[in-house]
Amino acid sequence: MKFYQEGDHGKALCTHCKKPVTTTFLRRDVPFSDGKGMAKAILVGVCDTCSQVVSIPAQSTPAIRDARQKELIAIDANLPAVYIDMLDMAIHTIDQSGSSQMRKVILAFFFNRLARDTAAKALLQLAHKDAQDRFMEPRGVCRRRLSMKVSPRIANDLNALINNTHMNQTELLKSVIYQIQNDVVASPDPALLKELGELSAIIS
Numbered sequence: 001m002k003f004y005q006e007g008d009h010g011k012a013l014c015t016h017c018k019k020p021v022t023t024t025f026l027r028r029d030v031p032f033s034d035g036k037g038m039a040k041a042i043l044v045g046v047c048d049t050c051s052q053v054v055s056i057p058a059q060s061t062p063a064i065r066d067a068r069q070k071e072l073i074a075i076d077a078n079l080p081a082v083y084i085d086m087l088d089m090a091i092h093t094i095d096q097s098g099s100s101q102m103r104k105v106i107l108a109f110f111f112n113r114l115a116r117d118t119a120a121k122a123l124l125q126l127a128h129k130d131a132q133d134r135f136m137e138p139r140g141v142c143r144r145r146l147s148m149k150v151s152p153r154i155a156n157d158l159n160a161l162i163n164n165t166h167m168n169q170t171e172l173l174k175s176v177i178y179q180i181q182n183d184v185v186a187s188p189d190p191a192l193l194k195e196l197g198e199l200s201a202i203i204s
């Protein structure tokens with residue numbers, strides 16, 4: 001893999017000129033493939049004949065991903081207060097100096113882990129049932145708001161879980177939080193606690 005600087009030359013197939021062309025590496029604003037927003041001042045290979053962007057060197061891909069991650073998606077839920085307490089108890093168990101900033105991190109971690117787990121549907125449905133049995137929700141139960149902004153990648157994991165379990169967002173969040181309290185507080189897995197502890201140390 002080659003490292004490029006501005007002004008370097010290369011070769012690429014240009015889809016516009018429909019032939020192999022020589023290119024020059026220049027900084028350009030590159031639109032994302034879905035057309036929503038762009039990554040600024042990215043080093044790209046530009047066709048010497050038609051000036052179209054024809055190649056993106058490997059070194060430019062993290063910046064394009066970074067910029068994409070900045071387009072955050074809001075997740076808002078109004079949960080019975082006991083679930084926020086459970087989440088905060090898990091944070092305290094992971095790191096005694098952990099702040100509520102860690103809520104998003106631990107949820108994102110579990111969304112990603114569960115989205116890749118073929119047993120997630122059964123696991124979350126069981127967690128949902130246990131949580132409903134254990135924490136009754138009488139009319140007027142105290143609720144607290146869970147608000148966070150997440151990257152499209154995390155929102156995709158959450159949506160995959162919602163589709164997979166056929167729960168709405170609120171019920172899915174309750175199930176995931178109950179699973180978190182199970183894996184972190186009730187029957188903790190040392191390897192998991194270590195991994196989450198490292199994440200907490202980075203953000204705190």
Ligand SMILES: [Zn+2]
Pocket residue numbers: 014015016017018021047048049050051052
């Ligand atoms: Zn061209």
